[in-house]
Amino acid sequence: MTWNAALSGCLKVGRTDFVWKLYQEMIECGVVADVDVETVGYLIQAFCADNRVSEGYELLRQVLVNGLVPENAVFNKLISGFCKEKQYTRVSELLHTMIAKNRVPDNYTYQEVINWLCKKGKGLEGLRVFNDLKDRGYAPDIAMYTTMIHGLCTMGWLGEARKLWFEMIEKGFHPNEYTYNTMIHGFCKIDNFEEAKILYKEMCNKGHKETTVSYNTMMTGLCLHGRTDEAYRLFQEMHQKGIVRDLITYNTIIQGFCKEGKIVESMNLFRELLAQGLQPSTYSYTPLIQKLCQVGAVQEAKGLWNDMKNIGLEPIVGTHDYIIIGLCDQGDAAEGMEWFIEMLNSKLKPKQETLGRLVECLTQRDRLDDSLLVLEFMFRTGYALEKGVCHSLVNKLCWEDNHFVETCLGEILEGK
DNA sequence: CTAGGGTTAG
Numbered sequence: 001m002t003w004n005a006a007l008s009g010c011l012k013v014g015r016t017d018f019v020w021k022l023y024q025e026m027i028e029c030g031v032v033a034d035v036d037v038e039t040v041g042y043l044i045q046a047f048c049a050d051n052r053v054s055e056g057y058e059l060l061r062q063v064l065v066n067g068l069v070p071e072n073a074v075f076n077k078l079i080s081g082f083c084k085e086k087q088y089t090r091v092s093e094l095l096h097t098m099i100a101k102n103r104v105p106d107n108y109t110y111q112e113v114i115n116w117l118c119k120k121g122k123g124l125e126g127l128r129v130f131n132d133l134k135d136r137g138y139a140p141d142i143a144m145y146t147t148m149i150h151g152l153c154t155m156g157w158l159g160e161a162r163k164l165w166f167e168m169i170e171k172g173f174h175p176n177e178y179t180y181n182t183m184i185h186g187f188c189k190i191d192n193f194e195e196a197k198i199l200y201k202e203m204c205n206k207g208h209k210e211t212t213v214s215y216n217t218m219m220t221g222l223c224l225h226g227r228t229d230e231a232y233r234l235f236q237e238m239h240q241k242g243i244v245r246d247l248i249t250y251n252t253i254i255q256g257f258c259k260e261g262k263i264v265e266s267m268n269l270f271r272e273l274l275a276q277g278l279q280p281s282t283y284s285y286t287p288l289i290q291k292l293c294q295v296g297a298v299q300e301a302k303g304l305w306n307d308m309k310n311i312g313l314e315p316i317v318g319t320h321d322y323i324i325i326g327l328c329d330q331g332d333a334a335e336g337m338e339w340f341i342e343m344l345n346s347k348l349k350p351k352q353e354t355l356g357r358l359v360e361c362l363t364q365r366d367r368l369d370d371s372l373l374v375l376e377f378m379f380r381t382g383y384a385l386e387k388g389v390c391h392s393l394v395n396k397l398c399w400e401d402n403h404f405v406e407t408c409l410g411e412i413l414e415g416k
Numbered sequence: 417c418t419a420g421g422g423t424t425a426g
Binding site: 001002004005006008009038071072073074076077080106107108109111112115141142143144145146147148149150176177178179180181182183184185211212213214215216217218219220221223246247248249251252255281282283286287316 | 417418419420421422423424425426
């Protein structure tokens with residue numbers, strides 16, 4: 001019982017490393033004979049938390065053979081894990097096993113299924129599961145309604161979402177913080193701030209507190225539709241009201257300002273983020289680097305890139321593209337080429353536009369060999385060559401009176 | 417201690 005309590009606690013705080021260590025100690029202490037279905041359940045859940053779902057499933061199958069049947073929670077974690085990996089055959093197997101072993105799938109089980117279907121772009125499937133459940137007499141609870149409403153909002157199906165909202169209320173579930181924020185997010189997403197604000201007010205009137213999440217939700221929506229100034233007003237309001245501004249808050253505003261070209265404001269906010277002791281994420285840097293490159297401040301962009309790498313953050317693919325284009329805009333073909341090679345070494349695929357720009361720049365700088373190298377990659381990737389790029393290349397090749405002209409032209413035409 | 421889900425960026 002003591003071991004199990006400890007395992008459960010470690011799992012709860014996300015320290016699977018301690019789960020495995022404790023299990024090791026159990027073996028060393030010779031208490032393995034005491035390992036029961038509960039212990040195994042924790043081990044399976046630890047596998048799931050470590051994204052080693054298949055190993056968890058294997059362990060489940062072993063204990064089932066021995067006649068032990070873990071709790072619903074264990075099955076649910078496995079189902080959730082396989083949903084995340086889109087292994088729906090496994091999900092269906094597990095549901096059947098649950099029924100066969102008298103562990104009837106519950107709201108938590110199906111909520112996870114619906115949640116992941118929606119998150120993996122199968123919202124329609126999710127809705128089908130949801131409706132099937134109702135037809136079969138299951139009574140979805142408020143979390144399940146929220147999940148489904150969220151899925152519908154993400155797909156932009158506000159009408160359907162709203163219908164469920166009222167259906168939920170009719171069944172006696174009053175919207176809580178989660179439901180309100182979900183619905184508000186939905187309205188913001190489709191640029192319907194009137195409805196969003198009505199709901200926001202209603203949420204407050206019903207006694208739900210304004211939170212970091214509620215503010216972030218509104219601010220995200222406003223930034224998404226170019227209303228950055230309004231978002232920034234909310235940002236200041238948060239401070240006045242003493243509502244904590246978290247990483248999402250800062251990232252949202254930084255991105256919003258960058259989109260509008262307000263790079264100075266963005267940088268100030270970024271510094272404030274650091275001063276607050278918040279740990280920046282990849283997406284704190286991404287819009288800044290992008291914008292700096294676009295305004296020709298590649299050196300500064302590279303500085304941020306290095307800072308980012310130094311604290312162990314990995315830039316997203318697109319950031320490489322921005323740097324290369326920024327370098328090309330400055331006419332620095334040589335370094336652009338270096339970054340391109342670096343991308344290839346890291347197995348990253350630059351965008352077609354980036355490579356077109358690079359070819360153009362290399363050509364202008366008389367680096368024909370490099371141009372052809374990039375071209376070769378483009379053709380191999382199945383990228384098309386834009387007309388302008390093609391022109392400048394052909395011009396240069398003819399001008400040079402290069403005796404490879406014909407071969408090169410042949411290749412270019414073949415590629416097209 | 418023994419069971420857990422849903423909201424905000426990218």
